[in-house]
Amino acid sequence: MDDTLLLNKRVLVVEDNKINQMLVKHSLAKYKVHVTEADDAKSAIKALKEKEFDYILLDIFLPDIKGYEVATIIRKELKLETPVFAITSLAIEGERDICIAAGMNGYISKPFSVKKFLDSIKSDFKIGDKDDKLIGFIAGDENTTIDLEFLYTVAENDKAYIQLMLNMFIDTMPPLLENMKQACEQEQWDKLRELAHYAKSSLSVIKVKQMIQLMNSIGNRCKTLTGLKEVKNEVNQLPGIYEKSKEILKGIPV
């Protein structure tokens, strides 16, 4: 099962039934999901005002107000885009449409299971729609694709470490790219190769696919001294991809 969509995610579970609450929490525990529980709509809204979440699981029948209304509040009043999944025991035709109309992204029938949740994330929450949010371990889009698996695997739950690595990447890349540009202009191919090699190390932690491809190509051309006309073009492409990566990295949840 592709559990990377859940690893280290923060999930708000809005459910008044204690047993169902425990079932959800227990099922998610082994994926290192950080579960926050709310017994009713009021405490759910309070939690949403205080903290950020990656997903919201919302029971349709709550003691105070209906789940649809909570979803409407989340979208219209709190103006949050957090994916919301309805948990329901109903099998009424049209139920699903009502949930979607209220701004929810998915629909999970009781009893809750991780598999149903994952299926819903994949099918209902359209992956790729929000291209600056982290989906699984891959952030970005087809032009700027960032694989963060290494970062997240090493970090586990250490948010300070993730932030440190993101900041380091953002801060150290521009002077490095500038040095590459200078080395290229001065046709110092050995130096350029060394710089590309060094950049690849940083890029082995935060893997911007398109930058790695360029670094590999630049390194090879400088090593074999072939296709050197292309090198300048490749070096010049790097800052643009870096800028896009920076924006994407600033948008990912830490």
Added chain:
Amino acid sequence: MKKVLIAEDETMVLLSIQKQLSKDGYETVIAKDGREALQLIEQDNFDIIITDILMPFTSGLELISIVKSDPGKNIPILVLSALGQESTVLESFQLGADDFLTKPFNAVELTMRVKKLLHQAKK
């Protein structure tokens, strides 16, 4: 607690290895270049050394050669290389390196290789 020396000039990689191995329960000491690594080896006993190849002042290859030519020290060395450094990896093996990992590497693979080298050294 087993003590690991990590020599790597790129800080993000250095700190990532340190983080991963700390999680695995090792005591980690870091060096930002080969010269610093050699000084630390003089002063302290390490159970394993992880080293990059291209580093300022003293390269990984020099480091391997110095450590492995000292009969008093029998420290396993794991070499970090990058794609395109295949010939250098061969050279590091000739100098006595025990294993290598190519960047980008998988964090779990790092854990496994360190564990394996320490296990072999125990025998």
